[in-house]
Amino acid sequence: MAGEDAERTFVMLKPSCVEKGFIGEVISRFERKGLRIIQLKVVKMSREKAEELYKVHYGKPFYEGLINVIAGKTVVAMILEGRKAIGVVRRLIGATDPAEAQPGTIRGDLAINLTDNLVHASDSPESYQREYRIFFEDEELQTY
């Protein structure tokens, strides 16, 4: 990985992002910021994958609703790389609740529902390590 502070993060465009036709809009924001797309794929989410991605939320009141908006649907999974990429992407995405997210952020500009908030992104290096493996093999990451 090139450069000081370079790190990778995992991002998933949720089904609503795909259905609304915002794939290009959201990816364009990441590219304009200067993040590099290391890997990108369109995935039909199994219930197992959805439960694995969100297992830290198992048992919370919103868990079933969250699994139901993801499972069986089409998402876009990607790995992005850049300086401090994990924090940079979280800030570009904005607050979890789109109704509270700042204008200028992805959720602030393009979403309004809480569960269906357009994008998922890793919140720490540990989350990244766990999450990218749900979707990608290590051999797929040798793209640059």
Ligand code: CDP
């Ligand atoms: O996605 P983010 O990391 O910002 O939020 P989270 O706290 O890790 O929650 C994961 C996802 O659960 C959110 O993106 C929402 O889709 C959903 N959620 C919800 O439906 N209701 C809540 N009160 C909190 C989260």
Ligand code: MG
């Ligand atoms: Mg989270």
